[in-house]
Amino acid sequence: MLTAPSNVYLPRPAASSETRLVSDKFEKYVAENVDEFAKEIIRLASQRSVSARREGIEECAALVEKMLKEIGAQTRILRIEGAPPLVFGEMKSKKSGKTIMFYNHYDVQPEEPLELWKSPPFKPEIRDGAIYGRGVSDDKGELVARLKVVQSYVETQGEPPCNVKFFFEGEEETGSVHLAEYIEKYGDLFKADGVIWEYGTVDTSGTPKVTLGVKGMIYVEFVIRSLSQDAHSSLAAALPSAPWRMVRLLNMLKDANERIMVPGWYDNVSTLSEDELQVLQEMPFDGDGLKKSYGAAGFVGGMTEEQAKKALVQRPTGNIAGIWSGYTGPGSKTVLPKEIHVKMDFRLVPEQDPEDLFKKLRKHLDDNGFADVEIQLESMEPAARTPHSHPFAQAAIAAAAEVYGKKPIVQLGSPGTGPLYLFTRKYGMPSVDIGVSAEDGGIHAPNENLKLENLVKGMLWIAETMEKFSAA
Amino acid sequence: MLTAPSNVYLPRPAASSETRLVSDKFEKYVAENVDEFAKEIIRLASQRSVSARREGIEECAALVEKMLKEIGAQTRILRIEGAPPLVFGEMKSKKSGKTIMFYNHYDVQPEEPLELWKSPPFKPEIRDGAIYGRGVSDDKGELVARLKVVQSYVETQGEPPCNVKFFFEGEEETGSVHLAEYIEKYGDLFKADGVIWEYGTVDTSGTPKVTLGVKGMIYVEFVIRSLSQDAHSSLAAALPSAPWRMVRLLNMLKDANERIMVPGWYDNVSTLSEDELQVLQEMPFDGDGLKKSYGAAGFVGGMTEEQAKKALVQRPTGNIAGIWSGYTGPGSKTVLPKEIHVKMDFRLVPEQDPEDLFKKLRKHLDDNGFADVEIQLESMEPAARTPHSHPFAQAAIAAAAEVYGKKPIVQLGSPGTGPLYLFTRKYGMPSVDIGVSAEDGGIHAPNENLKLENLVKGMLWIAETMEKFSAA
Numbered sequence: 019m020l021t022a023p024s025n026v027y028l029p030r031p032a033a034s035s036e037t038r039l040v041s042d043k044f045e046k047y048v049a050e051n052v053d054e055f056a057k058e059i060i061r062l063a064s065q066r067s068v069s070a071r072r073e074g075i076e077e078c079a080a081l082v083e084k085m086l087k088e089i090g091a092q093t094r095i096l097r098i099e100g101a102p103p104l105v106f107g108e109m110k111s112k113k114s115g116k117t118i119m120f121y122n123h124y125d126v127q128p129e130e131p132l133e134l135w136k137s138p139p140f141k142p143e144i145r146d147g148a149i150y151g152r153g154v155s156d157d158k159g160e161l162v163a164r165l166k167v168v169q170s171y172v173e174t175q176g177e178p179p180c181n182v183k184f185f186f187e188g189e190e191e192t193g194s195v196h197l198a199e200y201i202e203k204y205g206d207l208f209k210a211d212g213v214i215w216e217y218g219t220v221d222t223s224g225t226p227k228v229t230l231g232v233k234g235m236i237y238v239e240f241v242i243r244s245l246s247q248d249a250h251s252s253l254a255a256a257l258p259s260a261p262w263r264m265v266r267l268l269n270m271l272k273d274a275n276e277r278i279m280v281p282g283w284y285d286n287v288s289t290l291s292e293d294e295l296q297v298l299q300e301m302p303f304d305g306d307g308l309k310k311s312y313g314a315a316g317f318v319g320g321m322t323e324e325q326a327k328k329a330l331v332q333r334p335t336g337n338i339a340g341i342w343s344g345y346t347g348p349g350s351k352t353v354l355p356k357e358i359h360v361k362m363d364f365r366l367v368p369e370q371d372p373e374d375l376f377k378k379l380r381k382h383l384d385d386n387g388f389a390d391v392e393i394q395l396e397s398m399e400p401a402a403r404t405p406h407s408h409p410f411a412q413a414a415i416a417a418a419a420e421v422y423g424k425k426p427i428v429q430l431g432s433p434g435t436g437p438l439y440l441f442t443r444k445y446g447m448p449s450v451d452i453g454v455s456a457e458d459g460g461i462h463a464p465n466e467n468l469k470l471e472n473l474v475k476g477m478l479w480i481a482e483t484m485e486k487f488s489a490a
Numbered sequence: 491m492l493t494a495p496s497n498v499y500l501p502r503p504a505a506s507s508e509t510r511l512v513s514d515k516f517e518k519y520v521a522e523n524v525d526e527f528a529k530e531i532i533r534l535a536s537q538r539s540v541s542a543r544r545e546g547i548e549e550c551a552a553l554v555e556k557m558l559k560e561i562g563a564q565t566r567i568l569r570i571e572g573a574p575p576l577v578f579g580e581m582k583s584k585k586s587g588k589t590i591m592f593y594n595h596y597d598v599q600p601e602e603p604l605e606l607w608k609s610p611p612f613k614p615e616i617r618d619g620a621i622y623g624r625g626v627s628d629d630k631g632e633l634v635a636r637l638k639v640v641q642s643y644v645e646t647q648g649e650p651p652c653n654v655k656f657f658f659e660g661e662e663e664t665g666s667v668h669l670a671e672y673i674e675k676y677g678d679l680f681k682a683d684g685v686i687w688e689y690g691t692v693d694t695s696g697t698p699k700v701t702l703g704v705k706g707m708i709y710v711e712f713v714i715r716s717l718s719q720d721a722h723s724s725l726a727a728a729l730p731s732a733p734w735r736m737v738r739l740l741n742m743l744k745d746a747n748e749r750i751m752v753p754g755w756y757d758n759v760s761t762l763s764e765d766e767l768q769v770l771q772e773m774p775f776d777g778d779g780l781k782k783s784y785g786a787a788g789f790v791g792g793m794t795e796e797q798a799k800k801a802l803v804q805r806p807t808g809n810i811a812g813i814w815s816g817y818t819g820p821g822s823k824t825v826l827p828k829e830i831h832v833k834m835d836f837r838l839v840p841e842q843d844p845e846d847l848f849k850k851l852r853k854h855l856d857d858n859g860f861a862d863v864e865i866q867l868e869s870m871e872p873a874a875r876t877p878h879s880h881p882f883a884q885a886a887i888a889a890a891a892e893v894y895g896k897k898p899i900v901q902l903g904s905p906g907t908g909p910l911y912l913f914t915r916k917y918g919m920p921s922v923d924i925g926v927s928a929e930d931g932g933i934h935a936p937n938e939n940l941k942l943e944n945l946v947k948g949m950l951w952i953a954e955t956m957e958k959f960s961a962a
Binding site: 247250 | 707709716717718719722723724728731737738741780781785789790793823827828830831835868869907
């Protein structure tokens with residue numbers, strides 16, 4: 019799951035309902051078989067698959083393929099040397115020419131700290147209407163829910179409402195490092211008309227949230243080396259200082275109004291449309307709660323709550339994530355440090371091209387006397403965002419309103435970053451985050467859980483979205 | 491010994507000699523008894539006294555007092571709770587109303603790494619005309635040499651040429667933390683007309699160096715806390731950044747020309763006199779060697795070699811000794827750090843008052859929107875410098891020229907800092923660094939040594955200085 023911040027959005031009041039496309043028969047089948055679905059989640063979550071420790075990865079991939087075959091899908095195990103296998107599945111439908119792809123991952127976070135679990139993490143059990151175990155929500159519960167949506171269609175109507183593809187990777191929790199290579203190698207196999215991304219959530223009041231994208235990012239490390247060895251600080255009267263040079267560099271990167279001073283940085287950045295501004299305005303935002311959570315006296319640059327909410331969606335950032343030089347222990351040591359390191363992440367909005375911006379950053383340094391400064395590029399990802407007006411986004415939003423009986427929270431873009439662009443940029447595919455999880459599901463933590471009520475509703479949400487988009 | 495940089499000064503050609511005041515009898519006595527003096531150094535250096543480990547401190551203080559008594563001095567052991575004892579000695583003379591104080595310390599650096607010593611560090615031995623052992627130079631060799639100068643006067647002339655005081659502390663190598671308290675408590679006991687400081691050196695060509703003072707220092711740590719906990723860096727679009735705030739603060743502290751921007755920082759700083767400029771010009775300075783040693787492309791701010799030499803003596807500095815915030819490990823972590831720390835040392839010239847400057851620094855921050863920024867004061871020491879024209883300085887310089895047969899290197903002020911001011915400020919006492927050590931004597935390192943030739947010459951240098959100053 020993307021490590022984006024949560025708990026800053028408040029629930030919305032219920033909205034008016036519309037006409038459902040999902041049949042009564044389908045809905046009844048899902049409701050009656052929830053215990054069977056839960057057993058299947060427990061079956062998959064009983065198989066350890068901690069990617070950080072390469073634990074049970076092959077066994078889990080084999081089990082996922084088996085489960086895909088059991089619902090009648092065609093399967094392939096795709097491989098790249100040194101990477102966990104990618105499990106691919108496919109099922110055709112004569113009902114619509116459209117294709118929807120499900121992206122999920124079968125690896126999980128490590129289970130530590132063990133002593134805080136009330137039941138064994140890899141022997142999931144049901145208590146008080148919820149399944150408890152590592153991965154039952156992130157992302158094995160979501161994965162199985164999607165298999166079971168398709169299976170329910172096969173059982174009740176012979177086939178799903180559109181063609182479906184399943185893309186299940188095994189290293190999401192360690193950064194999806196081979197994802198680009200898989201997409202490069204297997205190309206059009208993954209092409210679809212829309213992607214239902216990893217997960218979808220309801221907040222603590224039961225309001226669903228539709229997220230339409232993520233920011234991009236350039237992550238760099240600046241290194242200035244002024245001396246071959248640390249010097250006694252009395253020599254600072256004569257010898258150059260790496261830390262002071264870095265202060266000059268940073269001061270030239272961002273002005274006092276938080277604006278990045280690299281020429282051309284904002285060239286293609288558009289303002290939000292009337293439609294998007296409306297969505298933004300409707301999005302609840304607990305600014306005071308956010309400030310309180312982090313003990314902040316105010317928003318950066320004295321922004322208002324409305325400005326801060328907008329900035330999280332649409333403002334490019336230039337953040338100092340780490341800085342170090344010289345003596346960092348207790349007390350005093352008189353040293354002129356030989357070097358300084360600064361790590362920075364620049365978040366990008368959809369209109370910004372990271373490769374182009376990285377070149378502009380380099381040129382900005384070169385043009386201002388910092389040609390010798392090393393810039394280590396750690397990672398580069400463009401933003402990805404599905405327009406709010408896109409039929410796929412509209413289908414997911416309308417489906418949420420019907421299934422949950424209330425207007426969903428629509429987030430134009432998460433302030434976080436993820437590899438979504440690998441699908442959306444290459445094939446121009448829209449993407450939505452919808453699913454069966456809850457914000458208080460304890461993902462990445464002990465006692466991770468999935469409520470059976472959310473499982474049923476989330477499956478209906480996915481089904482209704484598939485039908486509406488297929489019919490659009 | 492002060493941890494000031496060495497090896498940046500080149501030897502000078504010999505100068506013309508002047509008339510000596512030290513008698514032939516005295517000189518003969520010293521030359522004939524050098525082996526006895528060496529045995530006394532070995533005797534004291536055989537007693538462990540590692541202040542960092544509180545090892546043998548009491549025993550060593552007792553031995554030093556015994557050795558003082560053996561030359562006929564009156565002694566006192568001064569005590570402050572929790573501090574190593576201070577051994578004080580005194581001997582009156584009817585020959586002059588003047589009093590000279592010898593400052594030394596009887597504690598030593600730890601002996602590690604043991605495996606690099608060619609003979610046991612605390613069983614000193616003589617090889618090839620030099621004594622090898624921990625402390626034989628820094629500072630037990632210097633201490634004993636001064637006792638033996640006084641003893642030689644007693645033996646040859648009945649008494650020294652002036653009153654003498656001995657001030658021997660036991661925690662110099664751990665920062666002289668109780669020195670100010672001792673001076674505060676025992677006040678006028680230490681008053682004299684001049685101080686012969688800890689040590690004096692000849693360089694590798696045998697040229698003596700007279701150092702007339704040290705810079706002062708304010709050492710502070712700035713702390714900015716913007717959040718109560720680290721945040722995911724996606725929130726940098728809305729929440730304030732401690733590192734960026736520190737960049738603004740630092741940028742306001744020093745301008746691009748290396749000038750400290752705190753109003754009044756340079757108020758009392760005088761330019762060097764004609765006399766001092768002449769001394770500075772005569773001081774050899776290996777600028778290329780210094781740059782090469784540290785792999786520096788040039789001097790800070792593009793200074794010339796002459797400017798750099800002058801800056802080391804007379805330029806106040808503002809050095810970033812340490813800076814840290816956020817993630818400092820390998821790879822990337824997307825964090826908005828909750829806080830940042832910066833350690834800075836500001837070196838001061840004699841005209842600057844650290845207490846006044848610290849208040850001005852605080853006000854500068856307050857006046858520019860940084861009133862909430864914490865400034866932790868680590869230490870504060872004024873500079874100390876004996877004017878080149880002072881009779882005590884002139885006596886030491888003339889004595890060096892006579893004893894070594896060449897003009898000494900005169901350093902108006904070391905770029906480093908030390909507690910010298912505790913004596914010089916309170917009593918207006920002049921101070922000079924003269925003694926028996928050599929730049930290549932391996933102080934603080936394995937195989938520390940003292941050449942017997944330097945022992946003899948250094949003792950004559952001290953004696954000649956005492957006589958010239960007494961007669962002045």
